[in-house]
Each structure stands twice: as C-alpha cells, then as structure tokens.
Amino acid sequence: MPTTQTALAPTAEPRRRFVLCASAALLAPAWPAFAQFRVEISGVGATQVPIVTTRFRDEDRTGVSLSGIVRADLERSGLFRNIDTSATLDETATPAMSDWRAQAADALVGGSVTRLADGRVDVRFKLWDVVKGREIGGQSNVVEATDLRLAAHRIADYVHEKLTGEKGVFSTRIAYVTKGGGRFTLRVSDADGEGGQVALNSPEPIISPAWSPDGRELAYVSFESQKAVVYTQEVTSGKRRAIANFRGSNSAPAWSPDGQTLCATLSREGGSQLYLMSRNGDNLRRLTTSQAIDTEPAFSPDGRSIYFVSDRGGGPQVYRIPAGGGTPERITFVGSYNISPAISPDGRTLAYITRLGNAFRLYTLDLSNGGTPQALTETNDDESPSFAPNGRLIIYASRSQGRDVLMTTTLDGKIKARLVSTTADVREPVWGPYGR
Amino acid sequence: MKAIRVAQHGLWVLAASALLAGCSSVSLDDKDKVPVESRTGSTVTPGGTGAGANTNPNSQTQVASVDLTRRSTEAAQAANLRIVYFDFDSFVVKDEFRPVIDANAKVLTVDRKRKLAIEGHTDERGGREYNLALGQKRAEAVAKSLALLGASDSQLEAVSFGKERPAVQGSDEAAWAKNRRAELVNR
8 A cells, every 4th residue: 555645735844943941861661572772862952843742543452652652753853852641642633732732732743553454554643733723744654564663763754854844864774783692793773773683693793884875785894704804795685795805804894875886994915904896896996005004984975085094194083085096185183083984964074083081082073164073972982973864863882881882962962862772782883874 | 752642632622523513702712722733743751752763762872852943833832922912002012022923933934834813902992993903003013023034924814803802801901901912823
C-alpha cells in the first residue's frame, strides 16, 4: 500500500519563539525487553516548539510505544519540548484545540496502529497546528511488523520537517563498535541507539567504521589477521572483502561523496601516508608525500578536497589537500594536538578533537571565516565526532563513570543526549546517510 | 638431552592443539613459551656432546663442545628479549634494548627462512588512528635496527596495534610505560 497523505495541503509553519525558564534532565520511559540504550537528555534550547504527542490508538497491542519513540526523537533534536499527556488520540479525531492551547502546546500529534490481514501494520498519524486550530497533514505508512520503530521515526521526521522546515534524521542509522567480554562487535542501530544488530563479531579489535554514501556498505579496519586491514562489507548480506591489505598497516578508510573512491592510510612504503583507490581496491595512487604521519582522511561534501591529520609541523593538526593531489593547507592553528576531523554536510563546519592538557575535547571551527574554535563539551575523553546528515547534530564517543558512552549534541553544544550502553563499552560512532 | 627434546616436542603439540581448538586470541605469554625448533637438538650440559662428536666417555680424545651461539639463539626467545619499550611520544630504540636487537638480528641472519613481525603499540592516551601511526613508527624503528644488523627486509613486517591491545590495564604511568612497546613475534 502506498504512503498516502490526507487531503489538507500542508503549510510550512514558522518556528514558535519560546523561552524556557527551567532546565531538566529527563529520563525517557524504559521500553520493555529490547532497550540496549537509555536516552538521557540534558540542556536547554533557546527556541523549542512545545508539542504534545498523545498515545496512539492500539499501539499497546504491538509492544512498541510509537508515541514514546516520537517524543524521544523530537526531544533529542533540541528543537522541541514535549508536553506530557496520558490522552490517546487517533488521526480521525477532532481535537478540542482550546484544551490543548490551555496546556501551552503549539502542535499536536495523534495516530493509530492497525494490523492488516496479511500481517503487516498500518501506522497512521495526524499533525495539527494548535494555535491556528487546523490540520497540518498526516500519513499512512504500511510496514512489516518488525519495522514499527522505523514507522515511528518516520513520523518524527515528518513532524520535524513540517514544523522547522528542515529534514529530520530520525530514520537514519548509526554504526559503532562495542568492546566487552574479550570480544569486539561492529553494530548498526537506529539513530536513537535502539534496535542494534551485529554486523561483525570478532575476537580482535575493530576500528574506524565508515558508511558508504548510499548507506549500503560499511568500511572498517579489522585486526583479525594480526595487523590492520581495511574491509568493506555489505550491510544487508554481510558479504565482505579486504580492500586494502598491503604490507604493514592499512587503516582510516574514507569514502568519496560519489561512493567510487576510498582514501586510506597505508604504511606500504614506510610511515603512514594517504592513498586513494577505487571502491574495489584497484587503481592505487599515493596522495601525500611527507616524512610525517598523515592519516584520518575525510572528504569535503563536494568531493574536491580531503581533510586529514598530519604531524608534519611537529604535533598533529588538521590539513586540507585537493582530492586530485597538491599542496596541503593547514586548517587548525589553536592548540598543539588536533585530530579526528569531521566536516558538516554543508561543508562549513569542522568538528574535531583537541587535546587540552590531559583532556580530549570536542570542538568546532567555522571553515568559512576561520574564527575561534568553539568547545562543545566539558568532558575529558571525547573522540570520534560524526555529523548527522542534516548537519544539526553531532554524535561522538565519550567516557562517563568509567564507561565508554555515545552522545549526541546540537551544534551549539546546548542540548545533549546520552545513549548509554548497559552492557559493553561503546566507541567510534558514525552517522549513516538519509535513505530509509 | 633426549628428555629435553621430547619436552620441546610436547610443547609444540600443546601449542598447535590450542590453536586448532579455535583459541584465536593467543595471549602474549603463550607466544613466549612457544619454543623454537632447534637444529642440532643439543644443549649445553657438562660433558655433553654436539652432533657428530665422539660420544665415548672412555675415549681419551673426547672434547666437550660448549656452543655459545646456540645459547644466545634460545635466549633470544625468552620473554625479556622479545620486547622493546619506548619513552612517551618517542620511537627511538634506546641503548638498553640493544641486546634485544642483537639477539633477534642474529637469529634472522643465521636462518634466512625465519620471519618476524614487529608489532608496535602505544599507551592509551590520544586518538586511535594517530596512535596506530605512532605504533607503526615504533615497529619500523625496530625493523630498521634489525636490518642494519643484517636482517633482510623480506624477513620483517612492521605492523601496529596502536592503543588497541594494551599489555597492562591501568591509567597511570606504570601501566602506560608497559604499553609503549614493540613486540617481536614469529610469523
């Protein structure tokens, strides 16, 4: 069944200006059974849309709290403030707008879940503008019973886009590495950390995962043969191949935006230098030629340059080189140790890790005006930043109470969400592209 | 002499069966206990004999042979001659580790079929990929030292584990010092 939209034409709603006086650290309700992560949100955003998401009719029968997932997604984006309710509303209701206005809500979401004869599920929802007292729009989404979480994320994306004008990233996926019990896994989960599945299970370390731009493959470094080797692996089939297994160490794979080229760090000619190769490992050519360490490549979104880390100036700093080769240009000048560059999808912001004394902290730098670097956190063991495809959030790894944890933050550092693993240490998150 | 030969063979069998049983994370200690198959099968004991020597204890022309080269070959396999430690942020092979280089270079020049992997490591501080590259520098420094003493390039592969395989857990200088190392491993 195709996704259908209701007859009412949607209009783009301007963001409501809203100043909050209190900050709260909220714990999302614990889902039964399958929660691998808890979402803990802290911080205050300057402008947030107050929104009510009621319970969906019959969602209790599925064991998946779709309305709860929508609420958590919207909260984590930093652009919404949830108003609690125990009410249930479906998409055919005519809500009493004055009641919702009295609760200071600007927007309202309701919906229903219906099991079809063939076992699939019809998830329907409606979004209302409470202030104007009318529908904005809604959809019907028929999914397999195993994809209910994805259906909820799609609702949150719809709400995000209608009310902010920007695409939401709730239907995207992340990949990350876990370490525990002497084993390492590479996992893929929803962007909220739930529904994690194991893509690779190994007794030896796995590092540096990287999504292909079409979201179909992951590149990563595996030590299964007692050295660093770059693999690419199809996510759905598990089919994998060693892309770079030259003499010495092979690591830090990065995909070009068109998915046809990989850049990686190889030590085949001594030292650690950047090389380009086609997506199947052919056509190897050397990109950097220094006596230093050159590593951690990251393509710019237009594919024309590659950012990377080099210690040719003494300590590791971020540089940029034309993708076709040429003279590298230094990008970071503040601090003696800057690594792990990540570029925002619009190409304008660099996120990276700076060492300050004994602490490693997440910073951003505006690439267009080269201004002052901005600290995003106050924690001491940050690593591996990665942008969401809408450029509004960064996922990174950090350390809290002796455990490795995954965090998301808004670009101003104001709203942070903690995806906490309850079983193993988690590290090296990478945010996947749009496309589900 | 015969008893030692049998014991060595027994250890080989144990090690081999451990590998076959899917024991894929061989710990550092196990590697150090894997003996090297000796060529002559003899060892130094008082009144002992080398291969082909006159073994008649009543002979008046018997000469006991003390083989110092073999002892250094076996000694090189001992744990403390398999690891080079490094100062913070450094990949210089310090003088105190000359014996490690000497012993292993000797083994390699004597037997050109012998291969070694040199595995470089760092302590836990810093980024994973940058530390992988630092570990690579340590491994390559050791490889270069071995090559200068006669080992050929084809016998050596320098690789790195960065900070991914610490020898010692802990976040103090004592632990960090034990993790900044290059290990020489039979391949």
